[in-house]
Amino acid sequence: MSLEFEISGTGEGGGRRGRLRLPHGVVETPVFMPVGTAASVKAVEQGVLEGLGTDGAGAQIILANTYHLYLRPGHELIRRMGGVHRFMSWERPMLTDSGGFQVFSLSKLRKVTPDGVEFSSNLDGSKHFFSPEHSIDVQIALGADVVMAFDECVKSPASWERTRESMGLTHGWAQRSKDHFELHKNEVPWFGERGSVAQSLFGIVQGGMYADLRKESAERMVEIGFPGYAIGGLAVGEPREVTWEMIARTLEILPKDKPRYVMGVGYPDEIKEYAKMGVDMMDCVLPTRAGRHGLLFMREEAGGPVVRMNIKRKEYAEDQRPIDEACGCPVCRRYSRAYLRHLYVAGEALSATLNSVHNLAFYLDTMTRVRAELAGSAML
């Protein structure tokens, strides 16, 4: 049995309050997933992740990157360690991407054929080859709760013709990913340890910035059939209205009873908006990456718009207030803007940790509020 997904209520805009049962636990949706690139959510300890957010419930599910873990320490090593959950001591749910996006964004040399992608490592230049089958093998070895079909991402902007060609490749790879996954899914390192709940494979809808291609891609993915669907290739530089439009057109096609995941988004107001449209899962490096650059999400006043505070600015040098007076995260409860500015300016390692903890808490709190709103609307 793969995942179970129950929807307990639907809001006016199509947003759904749901519950996703995965091998390593239950995830309340809509959910934001912090990114743990190389089996670590950068600068944040697992115990801290488990208690994040004003409600202290912590991150419910995190993401790890197949590309990074394949190159270092290697998926076979992680398989021998019992899978990535055990390797990094994270017993809650986890999702791995397919490696496709990183092959296209990080690797300098790459050659795409219908069979797969030859690429050179961003670490040492060594040559590697990823096919759909190999991506699935790697993801089974890592053993995340949810794994992703191998896809191609086109550069943005791309012509309709180039986008359609790439999409065709992705569709073929999706079928091959599924076929290979079905044959080998029992090879997951924790097979049999989690009752009858097994890994799940999600398909990825592509189609660039063309509504007709998004529609075609979503229909094809549904035809192949997956327990969940992702929308990929967005938030790659296009205007925000286009992202919204592509998500909206795709959600119309995807089955309502399956989880829908938009990859790599977004700002706090975006994840809130997409959740209210009916997106159940999202991930993004923004809270941690912005944190490392001294950018902190906050509201100037309760209920006001979300802004990014640049903590290195001189105006915060003697500011004894917390980042956000309405935030209940451990950073806002304990530390002043003045201290956080000092840590950033002095290049202290603690700066990245505290900034990331606050930003992640801000994201998780955003989703907690969306879930409460959707639960309320469901009772009407």
Next chain:
Amino acid sequence: MSLEFEISGTGEGGGRRGRLRLPHGVVETPVFMPVGTAASVKAVEQGVLEGLGTDGAGAQIILANTYHLYLRPGHELIRRMGGVHRFMSWERPMLTDSGGFQVFSLSKLRKVTPDGVEFSSNLDGSKHFFSPEHSIDVQIALGADVVMAFDECVKSPASWERTRESMGLTHGWAQRSKDHFELHKNEVPWFGERGSVAQSLFGIVQGGMYADLRKESAERMVEIGFPGYAIGGLAVGEPREVTWEMIARTLEILPKDKPRYVMGVGYPDEIKEYAKMGVDMMDCVLPTRAGRHGLLFMREEAGGPVVRMNIKRKEYAEDQRPIDEACGCPVCRRYSRAYLRHLYVAGEALSATLNSVHNLAFYLDTMTRVRAELAGSAML
């Protein structure tokens, strides 16, 4: 009133089980003080520091560096923020050094006169001047529980003549530090908030590697009179037997009813040895600095010698054991050598955090055991 120091028992070797009452709390001695250079124990959050060690009692007292905080963010800023305790949200005791050691070790250009030291900032090359009076002013602004007299440190090795000359300067500066401190100690940012307990100024014994000079320096310091005495200028490259000899000769002179602090030491077996000789306080960057370099203190077997494990070694790549099976720290309870090696090799920020947490816990546990031993011997 400055500090109160009660000794509840003395071991055979001269080691003392004591209790030091400071404005921000009580410190059980002998104690190891983690170093929080720029108002942060590098890569370790204050909440984690408060719970460190197998007993969960945490760091009792930490050290901050006057030189670093004077240059950035500046002592006047910290004074306006209420002192370094409030600035960094650390409500337990704290000690600041005088800045003397960093002026001599970090600053490229410096000119020493009987009046003080002109030096250039290691950050931007700007010119600064520290006199004993200025060091004390800065330390009063920072507001640590214990502050140190301004001293000169000679390079090691140094001739007897050069060492004696430098020591003479230190003695003059100690008297001036005390005079200035007595006049201005009520200017501490938290004056009046901690009942009748005020900051304390410790004198520093110098004298290099010459037993006769150490004796002379200790006698002179006692003559000036301080509520506690430090032994400085050790662990600067000399053989271990010499360090031991200098400490032993100095302890003979220092009053038994006052706390004795050896600055900048040492390895775990050294801090244990010195504590058993009658040293009450020690500080060292070693646990955190070694941690950042992937060096972990541990014992191969319970009761065996302390060794440094180099976590980047290939042999740990698939080692599922904790760093030290007998260690009860949160890192050893949760993470494997294999994961810690991966974090180090991948350059993950979490590596420095976890390694530092383990090493600090190892140091604190070492002192917890020494205190228990000394408490036992006191009952004989």
